[in-house]
Amino acid sequence: MGRLDDAIRSYSEALDLAPDSAHNWSNLGLAQHESGQYSDAEHSLRTALSLDPGLAMAHHNLAWLLQRQHRVDEAIASYRSAARHMPGSAQSHYNLGTLLEQKDNVDEARSHYRAALDASPTFIPAHRALADLALRTVPLWHVPMMNDVARNRAYQNALNRAVRPGSVVFEIGTGSGLLAMMAARYGAETVVTCEADQIVAQAATEVIRSNGYSATVQVVPKHSQEMVVGEHLPRSPDVFVSEIFSSELLGEHVLSSIEDAKRRLLSPQTQVIPQSANIMIALVGGDALCDNLFVADVCEFDLRAFNAIVPKRQPLVREDLPVQLLSDPLAAFSFDFQSQASWPGETKIFDIPVTGDGKCVGILQWIRLQLDDEVAFENAPTSRAGSSSWTRSIYLFPEPTSLYRRDVVRVLAAHNRNCPWFIVEDLTRLSDQ
Amino acid sequence: MGRLDDAIRSYSEALDLAPDSAHNWSNLGLAQHESGQYSDAEHSLRTALSLDPGLAMAHHNLAWLLQRQHRVDEAIASYRSAARHMPGSAQSHYNLGTLLEQKDNVDEARSHYRAALDASPTFIPAHRALADLALRTVPLWHVPMMNDVARNRAYQNALNRAVRPGSVVFEIGTGSGLLAMMAARYGAETVVTCEADQIVAQAATEVIRSNGYSATVQVVPKHSQEMVVGEHLPRSPDVFVSEIFSSELLGEHVLSSIEDAKRRLLSPQTQVIPQSANIMIALVGGDALCDNLFVADVCEFDLRAFNAIVPKRQPLVREDLPVQLLSDPLAAFSFDFQSQASWPGETKIFDIPVTGDGKCVGILQWIRLQLDDEVAFENAPTSRAGSSSWTRSIYLFPEPTSLYRRDVVRVLAAHNRNCPWFIVEDLTRLSDQ
Structure with missing residues (x-):
């Protein structure tokens, strides 16, 4: 503290001699800020800027003072001034980016992180922020999904059957443009695909261009709820296709997006792909899962x-772990996208018969898509484990529980249109154990 | 809009007849809010509350209005009033919890999510918020770490050698209490272990109690920087042990915590476990990694x-994928915790010789802990793959790149004490290709 007091005193003395020195006011403000005198600091920094409106360091220090006081909008304005007057300040660009991200202004945040790296190529926080932003745009499952042969083949087969020469096809969620290009390949006259993420939309546009489909496939960088027939779509589409389903099926506002599309954009004749979908569950266990999700005795200590x-x-990220299903798979919730127009929240109770003996960790959840009358696709734990891009989730029991064939587990299942949830209500021992 | 206008008109007319009806003012305020008349809405809701300060619905609706306007502190106060007057309102408790979380008041947020579930056991958003909060307290790697036999054995061996009867042992980061109990088992007179997360500290205290070590092991629910010799520690410890290393080694402010402990709490005679640590890197490739991280030709489209x-x-979450190392492992950064007192940021350049032919996806990063002179422990990709709790990271090349033996890759490596970063600067083809 003594050193800061000394600094404040010496800057004050310097200002007695040269009261018009913007630099001295700026330095005084910084020292006052560091010693916790926020309002004095603000006054000093604003005095500096009134004397020299182009003093970038004073803009930056004022911005940092405002940021510390959670005055986000004012801090953003000051960092903008700092970055304008001192474009080589990686720290100004970076701090501005973090605040813009807080305000959900992701595109501008990204460009300031990039400006920080232009100014200083080894500025690690900006590298990290860009990677984290990219992870929101292209989550870890995205590339494996594009390389998921079974998924791609299922959509390809369904589109091959549905699309005819002259078809108009509408897609929500362009991603890489893969499904839209499939529709074009199978003879669609027009494919309109909308993508809410600007960065993904740009990348897809480039993919489509490089594959020679720009004349047929049009990427509209908008949310589906902004799409209008007559403006973005030539007419109600013959085929509607979407693959915006999350691991829990219901993320990304999928139900409200499809409801809106059915109400405003599709006709009763539009074929919907997938025609229906299920949230699937089963009781699950096995030693490997137990060790991954629970502790027991470790080094002769009881950690329970x-x-x-x-x-x-928890998401079951370790796809290599062997899982033991202790019940038959069950379609907990079903969504008929072809025939129904809306899907309200639901609460159900299931009595699930146990089909084998084992230590149960909880309820495994996965999804199933029925693309058309012929092709279905699911990330069931028994099939193709390790190769799907959708992560299965586990709803945990309080402790691993030994179950035996013919026991019955009562499960409360609910979804609120955005998320499912499963709770074990009761266990009835009908086994001989 | 017409319906809202009608509602506003009819509530206004009702208020002409009964101007003291708090309910009518509250309903009018809600309708005004929904039609976007924020300041009229606030006036109506505050009038309702001046007429009936216990009208919970008006508190809730005012809170929601304030929340929509990002007036977080005021919204929190109003939700508190709503929850006090209407403890059965799951939505009030839940909304309050989300705002408290925004303000980093995690403990109170948690208790309001629980109150929401007490009021409504199937209120899914509260289940989800609690699971997400728990995931911050106990990340996915935590349980596998506790069950990591090789890690536990390494720490057990090192503690067995270091701890003598009468030793004072200090630990940063209690976790489950496992390492602290090991030290007690090997004869420590006093083990003091601090844990910044209150929920983890409580669980560890219960684990230690149930194993009968409460007399020897004391859990202090504080950050290490709040610990004081003479208050929390009887004297400078003989042994200092910590396992707060993240997958990148440097997360959780590990360097500043150890620096602070060495400056204030340890003596030159204190044995530090681990005595040193490394951030390890190697060039990495293989077809499975390529398909997990990059797209190429898919269904005869070029998605590059x-x-x-x-x-x-990206974190390499798929531990089951085979990886091909294309260089010898390299200790990019070393931290001598026993002999040094501080560790500033560093920037280095490495020319890494390629040791095999293959398609390289980038730079793999893992960590290595040297616990004492005899025991080391690392999550190298060649050893024990699939069984470590630390996730390896990959710093990606722009595209998969074919490398051949004797090529040289120039890598810029930096860490800023909180995070490492690696960038490929250059590739020199010395191979015959």
């Missing part, structure tokens, strides 16, 4: 009390 | 343009 604080729902 | 937007750093 720690199990009380593990998350009650 | 999409590779421009994939994240430049």
